[in-house]
Amino acid sequence: MTCATPLVSDYSIKCGECTSKEPPFSKVLSYGLYSGALAEAINLFKFSGLKRLAKPLGRLLIEMDIPECDGIVPVPLSTKGLRERGFNQTLLISKVLSRELRIPVYMDILLKEKNTPPQIGLSAKERAKNLKNAFEVHGKINNLKLLLLDDVMTTGATVRECSKKLVRAGAKEVIVITLARSSMM
Numbered sequence: 001m002t003c004a005t006p007l008v009s010d011y012s013i014k015c016g017e018c019t020s021k022e023p024p025f026s027k028v029l030s031y032g033l034y035s036g037a038l039a040e041a042i043n044l045f046k047f048s049g050l051k052r053l054a055k056p057l058g059r060l061l062i063e064m065d066i067p068e069c070d071g072i073v074p075v076p077l078s079t080k081g082l083r084e085r086g087f088n089q090t091l092l093i094s095k096v097l098s099r100e101l102r103i104p105v106y107m108d109i110l111l112k113e114k115n116t117p118p119q120i121g122l123s124a125k126e127r128a129k130n131l132k133n134a135f136e137v138h139g140k141i142n143n144l145k146l147l148l149l150d151d152v153m154t155t156g157a158t159v160r161e162c163s164k165k166l167v168r169a170g171a172k173e174v175i176v177i178t179l180a181r182s183s184m185m
Contacts, residue, residue: 023156024163025148025174031060034152034182042151042179046089054089057179058096067175070144071104072097075151075162076135078115093179094149106146109139110162119157127157135162137169145173154182 032038045053074090082088091107098105114134119127148162153176163174 023160024167025159025176028153028156028159028176028178028181029064029066030153030178030181031064032180034154034180038180046085046151049086051087051092054092055096058093059100060179061093061097061177062100064177066097066101066147066177068145069103069147069173069175071106072101072147072149073106073110073162073166074149075158076107076110076112078112078134080115081112089151090149093151097147097149097177103147106139106141109137109141110148110166111136111138119154124155124157127155128160131157131161135165137165140170141166142170143172144170146171146175148174148176150176150178152180152182153178 034042041053041057044050045057072094074088074094076090077085077088091105094105094107097103112134113136116130116134119130122130146166148159148166150159150162153159159176159178163176166174
């Protein structure tokens, strides 16, 4: 399965969107569904500033079968978003993964140049439009196999836009890894 969308059939291997338009990433690995204790922990970490949750959340990802790669790229926040939150949750989790997997974090390769409204409450189409050209790649990533780390994937608009930029800049492959997979339902 490419984007990790929960499918209704055991015989399906791709969702409708991945079938109609091949994503720029090779696959998505998600620890779990965005519900229950996992959703609560992510929300406390992200919105209540409980940075100490980075380590246990990052360790959840270590339990997954993560393919070898050349580096981890955390999904960036805009300068305004970083100022408002005070930290980038994906960077903190990336650092945990980096220590455990012994691969570098490329925190300045992908930047969010455009300040965008929050994705919460937007439709899939609005989310994609909201993020169009919001990210830019700085530096050399020619022929690197990268893990793109995000906390939650809903429609995939963020990871699609980030992956597209990374591939256009020369990444050999982008594998998305998230704590949780959500749905718009």
